Each structure stands twice: as C-alpha cells, then as structure tokens.
Amino acid sequence: MRDIVKTFGGVTALGGVSLDLLPGEVLCVAGENGSGKSTLIKIISGAERPDSGEIVVDGTTFTSMDTTDAIKSGIQVIYQDFSLFPNLTVAENIMFTTAVGARRKLYNARATRPAAEQIVSDLGLALDLDATVETLSVADKQLTAICRALVQDARVIIMDEPTTALTHSEVARLFAIVEGQRARGVAFIFVSHKLDEVLAISDRVTVLRSGAHVVTRPAAELDLRSITEHMTGLQVDDSRQVSELAPDAPAVLEVEGLTLPGAFHDVSFTLRRGEILGLTGLLGSGRTEIAESLFGVHPYESGSVIVDGTPTALRSIDDAVAAGIGYVPEDRLTQGLFLEHSIADNMIASSADRLRTPWRTLDRSAIRTTIDTLFTRLRVKAPNVDAPVRSLSGGNAQRVVLAKWLARQPKVLILNGPTVGVDVGSKSEILDILRDQAADGMGVMVISDDVPELVSSCHRVLVVRHGRIVDVLEGDDVEVDSIRKKVAA
Template structure:
C-alpha cells in the first residue's frame, strides 16, 4: 500500500462567519480504507464536497496518483475515477432502479434508445455483488429509504472508480445489509481500490478501516492506525476529552392508558394483520430487516397511505386517518428518517422550520406575531442544544444532528400525545445521538406514546419498553424488556 491514489494538501474553506476547513491534509493509498470521523460540524461534509468538486477550496491542493487536479465539478471528479456515495439521496424517483444506477451510461439498443434488458441485467449483477434482492425495473419512488440507499451505492460502483468515497453508507441499513456491504468493501479494497469511509458508527469504522483521520472544528486532530485504537480512544479524539461510556438510554417510567392501537390492519401486497398498541409514557420499537414493511405500517398510521382492512384507534376511539392532516389533528406526530426530503424545508431558516407546525398559534388577522414565534423557537434551541448562529440561519447550513433536532423540536412545539420516530439518529455523531435519545425519552417522560423505528437494534434495546418484530409484512415477535435478546429478536427477522 505504497501508492498514494489521493492526496489532500492544506485545504482551507471558509464561509461567512465560520472557517469550515483549516489546513486539512491527509492521503489515501491504493488498497486502503481510510476513515474520516468527527462530530457533526467537524468539517467532514465540507471536505467531501471539496473532494467531489461540489465546493471549490479557498486554498490548498488535491492530487490524484501524484498529479494536481482541479475538481471543478462532480463530472471532473468522475473523469478522474473518483466517485462519491452520498448520504443524502440524489436519485430520480420516477426512473427505475436500473435507470438510476446507469444514468448517463445506458447501453444503446440497435435501433436507438436504451437496451432495457441489458440495463436490467447489468443492474442485477451489481445488486448481486452486495447480495440485495431488488427488482431492477421497479421505480425508485416505490422503494423504502433503505432500498434507495442501496441504489445510491450501486450507482457509485457502476463507474468502476479508483477512489470511492462513502458518506455514511450504512446509516439506513440493518445489520445484515451492513455485513454484506462491508464484505463488498473488503473485496474492492483487495482489488487495489482506495476507499474514503465516513461513518458515525465507530465499531464499523474500527472493523473496516486501516487508518483513521479525526476532524474537530475543521482541523485535523490526528491520523492513527486502527490497530492502535479502540472506540474509547477514538471518541476521546473526536470530542477533545476523555470519553466514558454512557449509561443505557432506558429509563423506567409510569405508563398510562393505551394511546395508540392498530387492530389487524392490512394493505394488499404490503402488510397484513398487523396489531399493536402503545401506552402513554411507553416507547415501543418495531424491528426488522430491509423490506419487512415496518415503514409502511408507520406511514399508514400517520395517514400517509391507506389501509384496506382493520382499524386504528386513538385513545380508544376509532380514528379514520385518511391523510397526515387527519393524523396531526388526532395528536400524532411523525419524525421521518429522510429529514432533508420530508422533515425540513431546507431553504427556510431554523426559526421558520421550528414554527412550521404551530403557525396558526402566532397568526392574527393575516399577520404573524414574529416576536412570540421567535421566543418559542429560542426556547426549543436551548432545550435541544441546537447549534446554529441564530434563528435566521438556513436549515440547509446545519449539520445532520442539528437538523434532526429541528425535526424533533417542531413536533415538541406542536404537542400531541403520540410520536412516531423513524430512524431518529440516522447519520448523526455520538454526542448528538445522546441528545436526541434524551429528547425522545423526555417525550415519554411527559406521557407521550412513542413508536420507534431504527436500523440499530442495540439502540432500540437500550431505549424501548417493548419491541415488536416484523418480517414479510407481518408481526413475528413481541418482546417485553426483561426478554430482550439480540439473538432472539434476530431469529424473528426471518420467521
């Protein structure tokens, strides 16, 4: 591993009021996995954008195989065989899986147009490489967030790069899919590919990486061989202080009456005979592998899709939830995993996003009581420790963890008795995770019923009072807290 495929030398990038990167230097060798880690706001996303040609650095240099390059846009990066797997999806929802994977590189048919059969066959081969059973002809708009992440990964692999950058590639994947992906990365590494790997899952980083570079406040703290690190030492480098493993997120509390109940609900071809209940002050998780349809159940409860049979009850009364508007009126909040696509309005400010669910509260005769609205938003910023320059800062400029806190905050402002949280810690660092779990526990402490979906089983076991398991659209397991076992729960994944 002596050849440097990629060299980043003294990169600096400043935005109004903040230095995002200051003299950042690291290198990537052939046949190496080099991880970049740091808390949200450390500068990782800015550095990846510079390396992919999305942002021009103020100073510094990038070399690929020893030659200086000016990566003026992502097409130039691709021409230099540098490919990025985005954390935030950039797919065309109305095109098929295969069309998205080979967009711009479609095989031509004899009489013009695209050779659809060849396109699907090529996509199937890539999907087989990471052991995913996904129909190449299926429109991306019909896929879950997890499945869309798989398509994003395959699209980057389709360019057959020399340098492959993974930005939180497993944030939406379950343990089984993570294992398959890491196996693919090892195979790519063995072929001589250089891989830059960004992840907040530190156990995963220590498992797959050869070296780790830690960023903090836009600067390189240090680069270390993984063989010389453990998770405690790595977190200490990230946060700048000694790390002591925290206590479990679980907190026993008094539970009230049943707030949410689904009775034998079903949707043709998606899920069937799903029954569940969540009490006031209780956190109930739904675990399952990719394609188990738990996300479809959650969205049906929120009125985002219809059910064909069964019924949903709120506080014991039948609630015909035909739309999210109906669900919100019934006191149900939904925190989606896709915070940028569904949870936030990115071009709007922090303050305006926090006030989205309660605008009527601050309106009078067509005018907005901005002072009262801002006071409410400032209270949420303090309560959730949202790091922003002020209420006027755009949501798009915040780190992923702070964006997720805004999603939580706007529903705290709304009130209501039932909260559905879908992958609330997806793609956020260890510090932000703690704060997010504390906020969710706070909702349960206030007597709210919380239905939790997360791809990280250990986090679910740490936080929940009960766990349901789904497989192939049906409930296959039900565990009380005293019976929690990763092995027993995983056994129900394929029941």
C-alpha cells in the same frame, strides 16, 4: 490532501486538514456532524473548491478540481443524500457519471445498459433497472447509488454513510464487494456513524473535530469508546437509560387488528403515556408501513385505533395530526423539511394554526417564543434561526424536524430512524430529548434497526416480520443479542 482550508461566511469548516490514502486501503473519516467530513468529501470530488491547500493524485497536484476532473482521476462518491435523479430510471442513474466523465452529450441505453446489468448482477441485487428512482424505497435508492459508484473503473471510492438504509445481509454483501475491489488496488474512504462497521471494514481511522484533524491511527488500535472520545472530547454514556413506568400509566395509543393487505396484517399493541416503544425488523418487514398507516399516509383497511381514549379513524394525515399524532419520517430531506426555507419557518410548519390570536391572526410573539425556546432547548447548531435548513448538518436537520413536531405538542410521536446519519454525540442528545418528552407524558414510538439505540432508550421492543408483530421484548429481554436473534429468526 495537504493543508486543506475551507470557510463559509466566516465560519471555518476545515482548518488545514491533511490526509493520505494508499492503494487498496480503507480509510475511515469519523467525526460529529459539523466536524468537516462532508466538506472534505465535496472538495475531493470537486463539488467545492478549497480556499487553500492541495490535492495530489498520483503525483499530479491540483489546487482545486471540478467534478469532471475528479471523475477522470478515478474518484467516485456515494453521497449521504444519494444525489440521484428522481425522474430517471435506475439504469440511467447508474450510468450517468460514466457518461459525464466521457463527456458524452446523449444517453445511449443500448450501449450502456449491459454495464448497468452487469454491476447489479455482480452485487447480487434485485433492482428493477427500468423503475424510476422516485418510486424506490430508501434502501433501493442507496443500492442504486452504490451501483453507480462501482460501475466505473474507479481508483478511489468515497462512501458517505453508504449503509444507513441497508440490512445486515446487504451490508455484508457490500463489504464483500469492497474487499474484492481492494484486491484490485482500489482505495476507499469510508464515512459512517456506525462505529462498529467502521472498525470492521477500515485499515486506518482519521478523526475530525470542528474542522481540525484530531488523530489518525490503525483501526486495530481503536475501539468504539476511544473513537467516540476522540470525536466528542467527551465520554458518551450509551448504557440502558429507561425510566420506571407507573403500573397504572394510561394508554395513549391502542391499536387493534390493524390490517393493510400486502403491507401488514392483524397488528395490535398498546402504547402508554411516558413509554418509549421500539418497533424493529428487517427492511421490508412492514415496520415503516405500520408507522405510515398510523399517520394516515397509507390508510389501513381494517382494525381500530384509539388515541388518548377516543376512537379515531385515521384516513388521512390531517386526521392523524388532529388526533394528536406526529411523525418524523425516514427520509427527512425529502419528506420532513422545506430545505430552502429557514429553520424558523420549518419549526412552526405544523403548528402555525395553533399560534394565533383570538382574532385568528398569527401571534408573532408566541411564534417567536416557540422558535427561540426550541432552538435553544434542542441545541441546534446554526448562526441563527434565519439560516436555511439546507445549510445544516444531518444531526441539526433532524433536530429541526423534531422541533417541528414538539412545537405542536402531540400526544403520540412516531419516529422512523430518528438518528440515521447522525453522529454519536447528537444521537445521545436526541435520545435524551425523547426521554424528556416521554417523562412529560408523551407516548413515543421509535422505528429503528439500530439495536443498541433501542436497548438504550426503549421500555419495550416489538419485532415485525412479514407484516406481523411476532415478538414483544420487555424488561431484561431488551438487550442486544436477544433483539438481533428475534429479528434474524
């Protein structure tokens, strides 16, 4: 990539960025949301055309490429949002780009299925090739996207946040596949906000900030703190920052004996006002099902829930919202946002019924005040509140989901993976927002497998295994090694 420039509506996304990639190398491209990483990837893959600059593949120069050029040049991308067809099967999704690259007009399952079966077998995965993608978990969607990239004889594989929904064992398996491909001369561009993974897999690290190249250095010469400082220009404090809870702090959520056969059993815990409570476990442990049941998505069959002293039957999402429970879902793009609508529309999507005049008409003044206050308070980086949510980076999109619920002022806010796909600077700011909400008396529940994040922000951490809460860590026990040992036990 030579001096790549790209602007959107007068905003410079890339201001003359250059990088090189060698056969068999893993190059990490790091940077905050909005730094230009995703734009650079889209240009390499042919999804966007640069305003100026060149792409050179084995001595062949392109001023721009389309997606077919990229595929024919051996470039494959695993996008952060997967870019899968929800109505097609796993096998069809895996083989789709192969068919596009070969310019086939019809899909032949008999001819292509063996290749899909082979890559799934090579990765040691238990994917149902006949399942439609829309029925898959986030983790299985991620694995399908990885299979699609690896099934072809790729020469360059770009991975944009490929491990966000994978367990530690699945990440280790993926890295083993990467090592095998590297031995064949395949080069990788690895984009991740999980900086420990960056250092574990990369040969070199390139850091972007605000569309400009900051530094490229061997990974062995960097550590977590130095990468963070290059990304943000600041020193980010990731130490444990937990407020002191009053001994008599009242319960805002009491869960007793909650059971949903096949998902979780006999789940009991208490969340107090001002507390941030962590919930963790391996993917498939039941942690997400517990959260979704409390939000009425999949109602529990037995047990009891008390919200702020009032017994509550949570049989639907409407019941949960009426009781004062908000939920930030795991997949913000398909479950948490109206992508084609503006930031403003999304911010008041759950609270319009509360922003009315005594005559039940919408209170335009109250709506505008709410939107402007949240836009400023959450520091959403966008030209204005009328910008479509689809145009936002991952970190800013997550802030809008948060704003949607903060506008409603819930008593309990449940967040499933609140900083997945979010850069270190935005992660720190989002955790500070949660701390502020807890300090104002809200009960906050965080579902996450980001152990340092849990340690940094949570008063207590519950460990879920096979649908049951098996450990409760508090005080000095809330530390990285203790949590990881309990989760892996």
